[in-house]
Amino acid sequence: MSGKIRGGLRARKQAICRKAQRRHINFYERCAHWSFDRSESTTPIHWHRERWVLAGTALMVTLLSGFIMPAWATAMKPAPTAEAHTLLPLPLPKLPAVNPAVSTVDDWQVVRVQPGQTLSDIFSGRGLSLTDLQKVMDAAGDAKSALHNIHPGQEFDFLLGPGGSLRGFRFDKDQANRAIVRLDGPQPTLALQPRDMDVREEVAHGVIRSSLYAAGDQAGLSALMVGKLADLFKYDIDFVQDLREGDSFTVIYDDIYRDGARYGEGDIVAAEFVNQGKRYTAYRFKKEDGSYGWFSEDGRPLQKSFLRIPVDFTRISSTFTAARMHPILGRMRAHKGVDYAAPMGTPIHAAGDGVIKYRGWERGYGNFVLIQHSKDISTAYGHMSRFAAGERVGQHVKQGQIIGYVGMTGLATGPHLHYEFRVDGVQRNPQTVTLPKPEPLPAAQMAKFKATVVKPELARLEQIDQRIKLARSNTPNTDN
Known part of the structure; x- marks a missing residue:
C-alpha cells in the first residue's frame, strides 16, 4: 500500500515538472546549457549575457554593502557627552558713563575764501546771520584783528548744530596760532591752539635763458619766492635792463610746514646772483633789536639809502x-x-x-x-x-x-x-649816479655776522656751485 502511494507521488511530481517545462519552455531552452558539473565530459562555461547580468548584480550588492555598513555603524555610536565648564566671575574696571547725545568728535565744516568774498558773504553762505557774525567778533577779543582783512585761499571752520545754528568758529589768529570760538556753552568762549610749525631749508639754482621768472619756475621756485629774490637785489641789479642770458642765481630759503602739511614759503636765508659776471650776495641776519635784515658779505645792508627806480614801469x-x-x-x-x-x-x-x-x-x-x-x-x-x-x-x-x-x-x-x-x-642821471653806501654793521655785530652766518652759508653756496659744475662737466655735449 505504501509503495503505491510513493509511486503515485512520483508520478504527480513528474506531471508537475512536465507542466512547468511546457509553461516555461522558452526559459529552459535558453538555460539548458547552464551547469555546475565540473566533470571532464562537461562543456566549459561560456560568458553569455545572462552570466554578465548575474556578475554585475553581485558586484553592485558588494559595493552597496561597503557604503551602507560603515554609515550604519557610525549612526549606532552613542552621542558624545558635552564637557562641563565652570565660569568664574572676575572683577572689571568701571567704564565712564557716555552720554549718547554728545558726539565725541566735532564735525567742523571748512570754507575757503574766494576772490571778492567778505566775511559776511561767507556767513550768509552757511545760512548764518549778521547777528552770528557779531557774536563771533565780540567773543574773539584781541584775535578779531585777523578777521578784518581776509584774503583768497584763507580757511574758516564752522561748527553747526541742529537746524544750522552756529556752535563754533575757528580761524587763524596768526601763522602759529588758531583761535577757537565756542558758542554752545552758557557763555561764549575763546581758546588759542598752538599749531605745530616746522621750517625746512630748500635749495634752488637757476640760469637765465629768457626771463628771471621763467628761470625761477624751472628751478622749482614759486613766483612769490622769485619776487623776494628780485627784491633783495633790486638795489644793485636792474632786472629790466641789466639781466643777460647766462646770468645765474642760487637760493637757500625756508619752506614752512604747519601740522605736517606745507604751509608756504618763508624767508631767503642766503642767496647769490651773478649778473654780467659780477657776483652779488645776500645773507639773513638777526640784528640786536630782534628784527631780521639782509646783508652783503662785507656786512652792509642790501637795502640801500635810495631806490634806483621808484616805480614799476613798462x-x-x-x-x-x-x-x-x-x-x-x-x-x-x-x-x-x-x-x-x-x-x-x-x-x-x-x-x-x-x-x-x-x-x-x-x-x-x-x-x-x-x-x-x-x-x-x-x-x-x-x-x-x-x-x-x-x-x-x-x-x-x-x-x-x-x-x-x-x-x-x-x-x-x-x-x-x-x-x-x-x-x-x-x-x-638817476641811472648812473653813485648812490651813497649804507653804513656797515657795528664791530661786535660784524664779528657775529661773519662767524655765524657768512662762514657756514658761504661754504654751503660754494658746495652747491661745485656740485653744479661737476654735473655740467659730466653732461655729454650734444651740440655737435
Whole structure:
C-alpha cells in the first residue's frame, strides 16, 4: 500500500515538472546549457549575457554593502557627552558713563575764501546771520584783528548744530596760532591752539635763458619766492635792463610746514646772483633789536639809502640827456631826469627816507613832489595824476612809502613818472649816479655776522656751485 502511494507521488511530481517545462519552455531552452558539473565530459562555461547580468548584480550588492555598513555603524555610536565648564566671575574696571547725545568728535565744516568774498558773504553762505557774525567778533577779543582783512585761499571752520545754528568758529589768529570760538556753552568762549610749525631749508639754482621768472619756475621756485629774490637785489641789479642770458642765481630759503602739511614759503636765508659776471650776495641776519635784515658779505645792508627806480614801469620813454626834442614845445632842450612810462594810477614810491619839502603844482611838471633826504641830496617826482592821501609838506616819509600815482599832468603826452636825482640842487642821471653806501654793521655785530652766518652759508653756496659744475662737466655735449 505504501509503495503505491510513493509511486503515485512520483508520478504527480513528474506531471508537475512536465507542466512547468511546457509553461516555461522558452526559459529552459535558453538555460539548458547552464551547469555546475565540473566533470571532464562537461562543456566549459561560456560568458553569455545572462552570466554578465548575474556578475554585475553581485558586484553592485558588494559595493552597496561597503557604503551602507560603515554609515550604519557610525549612526549606532552613542552621542558624545558635552564637557562641563565652570565660569568664574572676575572683577572689571568701571567704564565712564557716555552720554549718547554728545558726539565725541566735532564735525567742523571748512570754507575757503574766494576772490571778492567778505566775511559776511561767507556767513550768509552757511545760512548764518549778521547777528552770528557779531557774536563771533565780540567773543574773539584781541584775535578779531585777523578777521578784518581776509584774503583768497584763507580757511574758516564752522561748527553747526541742529537746524544750522552756529556752535563754533575757528580761524587763524596768526601763522602759529588758531583761535577757537565756542558758542554752545552758557557763555561764549575763546581758546588759542598752538599749531605745530616746522621750517625746512630748500635749495634752488637757476640760469637765465629768457626771463628771471621763467628761470625761477624751472628751478622749482614759486613766483612769490622769485619776487623776494628780485627784491633783495633790486638795489644793485636792474632786472629790466641789466639781466643777460647766462646770468645765474642760487637760493637757500625756508619752506614752512604747519601740522605736517606745507604751509608756504618763508624767508631767503642766503642767496647769490651773478649778473654780467659780477657776483652779488645776500645773507639773513638777526640784528640786536630782534628784527631780521639782509646783508652783503662785507656786512652792509642790501637795502640801500635810495631806490634806483621808484616805480614799476613798462619802459623808459626818455633818458637823461643834455639835448632832446621836446614832444610838446617842439624845440631842443635838456632833459634832466628819466621818464618811466607806466599805466595811469601806478603807485610812486619815495626813493629814500626824507622830508617832503614841496607838494603841489609846478610849471611843466604838473603835480609835483620834492623830498629832501640829506643836506645835499633830494629827489623830485613829476606829472602825477594825484598825491597820496594824508601827506603834507614837512612830513617825514620812509623809503618805499607811496607818495603819489602815475599820471600825465603838466607838459606830458602820456602817463609816466618824470624822476630826478639832485645833488646840491643839480640834477644827476638817476641811472648812473653813485648812490651813497649804507653804513656797515657795528664791530661786535660784524664779528657775529661773519662767524655765524657768512662762514657756514658761504661754504654751503660754494658746495652747491661745485656740485653744479661737476654735473655740467659730466653732461655729454650734444651740440655737435
